[in-house]
Amino acid sequence: MIEFFNVSKIYPVNRVALADVTVRIERGQFVVLAGSSGAGKSTFLRLIYRAAVPTAGQIVVNGRNLGSLPSKKVPYLRRTMGVVFQDFSLIERKTVWDNVTFLPKILGVDAKTRRRLAERTLERVGLQRHLDSYPAQLSGGEQQRVAIARALISKPDLVLADEPTGNLDPHLSRGIMHLFSEIHRQGTTILLASHDPELRREFGERLLVLDEGRLVADEELGRRTLSTAGAGLE
Amino acid sequence: MNVFQALGYFASEAIGNLVRGWRISALAVATTALSLFIGGVLLLAGNNMARAIESWRSDAQIVVYLDNDLTDDEIAILTEELLELPGVDRVIQIGPDQARERFRERFPELGEILLEFERSPFPISLEIEANGDRGAIDEWLAGVSDRPGVSAVDDDAEWLESLDAVASAASAVGLLVGGILMGAAAISIASVVRLSTFVYRKEIAAMRLIGATEFFVRGPFVVEGLVQGLAGSCLALGALWLAFWGLGRLDVPWFVRDALLGSFMTPRQALALLALGGTAGLVGGLIPLRERSGVFG
Ligand SMILES: Nc1ncnc2c1ncn2[C@@H]1O[C@H](COP(=O)(O)OP(=O)(O)OP(=O)(O)O)[C@@H](O)[C@H]1O
Ligand SMILES: [Mg+2]
Numbered sequence: 001m002i003e004f005f006n007v008s009k010i011y012p013v014n015r016v017a018l019a020d021v022t023v024r025i026e027r028g029q030f031v032v033l034a035g036s037s038g039a040g041k042s043t044f045l046r047l048i049y050r051a052a053v054p055t056a057g058q059i060v061v062n063g064r065n066l067g068s069l070p071s072k073k074v075p076y077l078r079r080t081m082g083v084v085f086q087d088f089s090l091i092e093r094k095t096v097w098d099n100v101t102f103l104p105k106i107l108g109v110d111a112k113t114r115r116r117l118a119e120r121t122l123e124r125v126g127l128q129r130h131l132d133s134y135p136a137q138l139s140g141g142e143q144q145r146v147a148i149a150r151a152l153i154s155k156p157d158l159v160l161a162d163e164p165t166g167n168l169d170p171h172l173s174r175g176i177m178h179l180f181s182e183i184h185r186q187g188t189t190i191l192l193a194s195h196d197p198e199l200r201r202e203f204g205e206r207l208l209v210l211d212e213g214r215l216v217a218d219e220e221l222g223r224r225t226l227s228t229a230g231a232g233l234e
Numbered sequence: 235m236n237v238f239q240a241l242g243y244f245a246s247e248a249i250g251n252l253v254r255g256w257r258i259s260a261l262a263v264a265t266t267a268l269s270l271f272i273g274g275v276l277l278l279a280g281n282n283m284a285r286a287i288e289s290w291r292s293d294a295q296i297v298v299y300l301d302n303d304l305t306d307d308e309i310a311i312l313t314e315e316l317l318e319l320p321g322v323d324r325v326i327q328i329g330p331d332q333a334r335e336r337f338r339e340r341f342p343e344l345g346e347i348l349l350e351f352e353r354s355p356f357p358i359s360l361e362i363e364a365n366g367d368r369g370a371i372d373e374w375l376a377g378v379s380d381r382p383g384v385s386a387v388d389d390d391a392e393w394l395e396s397l398d399a400v401a402s403a404a405s406a407v408g409l410l411v412g413g414i415l416m417g418a419a420a421i422s423i424a425s426v427v428r429l430s431t432f433v434y435r436k437e438i439a440a441m442r443l444i445g446a447t448e449f450f451v452r453g454p455f456v457v458e459g460l461v462q463g464l465a466g467s468c469l470a471l472g473a474l475w476l477a478f479w480g481l482g483r484l485d486v487p488w489f490v491r492d493a494l495l496g497s498f499m500t501p502r503q504a505l506a507l508l509a510l511g512g513t514a515g516l517v518g519g520l521i522p523l524r525e526r527s528g529v530f531g
Contacts, residue, residue: 051443078445089440093250102441106243106450108235150444 001027001189002048007057009043017043019213025191030184032204033193039210041193042086045160049083050074082151086162088143090135097131100149121149124179140167148176161192177203240453247454248461251430259462262426266466269415270511274474276408282496283401287394294390296362304383313360319374321367328361330354357385416514423459423518431455431522456519463515467508
């Protein structure tokens with residue numbers, strides 16, 4: 001479902017964010033991305049939703065080569081995935097409710113369905129209150145949960161989450177990870193960047209480790225399968 | 235979302251933007267209104283002046299003033315000569331007393347001056363009504379001033395021609411100035427909308443990131459521009475009408491009244507003015523986001 005072929009991303013000037021990464025992520029996997037700060041985790045995710053284009057290499061998502069995707073088609077690519085951004089990227093001028101229902105709204109989902117979806121999703125991230133608050137009136141953890149709810153509301157097949165528990169206390173973090181686990185069990189592919197080794201081990205199926213842009217480890221969690229530096233699968 | 239829902243959404247977003255940034259929006263609306271007002275004044279003046287010139291042209295006369303010592307026979311010969319010219323419809327002889335009467339009627343407040351004279355101070359004159367074919371008349375007029383007995387010639391066509399030139403110059407300048415002002419209005423709306431897109435750049439990026447098409451990202455800003463343009467043109471139209479009405483109530487000389495206050499715009503012209511403001515707004519709303527329609531949000 002997601003394939004990287006010798007993908008490199010170099011920001012000007014000579015800032016290597018990703019170096020020659022080849023990897024294949026199957027539909028339905030729960031993949032955790034690890035690596036120290038600056039290792040290239042966010043870059044890896046950004047390339048998948050075309051917020052960045054690779055300097056070299058090819059990326060194929062759901063059979064579509066992103067290199068040949070016209071920019072007009074980018075929104076439609078993004079709609080097929082739910083993304084939790086590291087900086088949340090909430091719409092400041094809209095309330096929690098309007099943020100979460102924004103995409104269903106412009107996609108023409110009727111108000112009743114929108115309401116049902118939003119209520120359920122917000123309840124699952126523990127945000128039944130503050131629905132009329134604006135992002136700036138929320139704590140970091142609350143904003144993060146709005147971002148998660150927004151990513152999950154339309155039940156996408158693929159969820160990309162960049163440090164989705166970075167601002168949450170251990171208890172809430174586990175709750176959110178359980179939520180990801182649950183939607184994963186329903187068949188959603190999950191690609192999640194996380195600093196927390198414990199959560200990674202507990203919830204992930206597969207771990208990708210980046211170091212200075214290189215893929216240095218690729219292991220099935222629980223039992224080690226592959227750990228050759230920079231190697232892709234097959 | 236269908237088109238109507240989308241337009242409703244754009245409108246509510248745009249109005250939100252306008253309300254939040256009302257000071258700066260008011261500035262754009264005022265610029266547009268001022269531009270359209272000046273353009274409208276030129277249009278009104280041009281229209282009315284052209285219409286006035288047309289109506290004056292139809293009562294235009296050529297008056298030949300004669301020396302008072304000319305005999306009736308001599309006057310009859312001159313009249314005959316004139317009537318034979320192609321293009322002359324009628325020749326009317328105005329005697330001194332008749333001339334004085336006319337003067338009294340036209341300028342009642344100056345009538346007292348005439349009391350000082352025992353006899354009418356006006357010369358005998360021949361009024362020529364021409365029917366537009368001026369070739370022969372012009373030729374005759376060219377030679378007439380040298381003739382004994384003819385003291386002066388007063389040809390309305392001469393000043394109507396200069397007035398015509400002034401009117402067409404005004405129209406041309408009006409068109410040019412109007413064009414420049416509309417450009418200025420579009421640019422000022424564009425700057426306001428650009429400021430909006432700058433203020434909201436993070437959320438524009440956020441919308442793009444979660445899969446909003448350019449249609450949805452830009453729609454509110456285009457509508458914001460449109461609303462500003464339309465508000466500006468409504469304001470201009472209102473101000474024009476007020477000015478027209480207000481000047482109409484003032485005691486202005488008849489030629490000003492004829493030339494400037496003949497009639498207000500036709501509904502079509504008013505609509506065109508509105509459309510012009512709307513267009514300036516649309517253009518202003520479309521420009522800013524063109525520059526940033528990149529892939530990266
Ligand atoms: N827009 C950018 N312009 C220039 N350099 C960038 C840009 N984005 C990322 N980088 C660089 O690319 C490298 C990888 O960044 P990335 O954000 O992918 O790291 P990360 O693994 O997500 O780090 P963190 O855990 O701190 O979020 C870093 O050295 C960063 O400075
Ligand atoms: Mg990151």
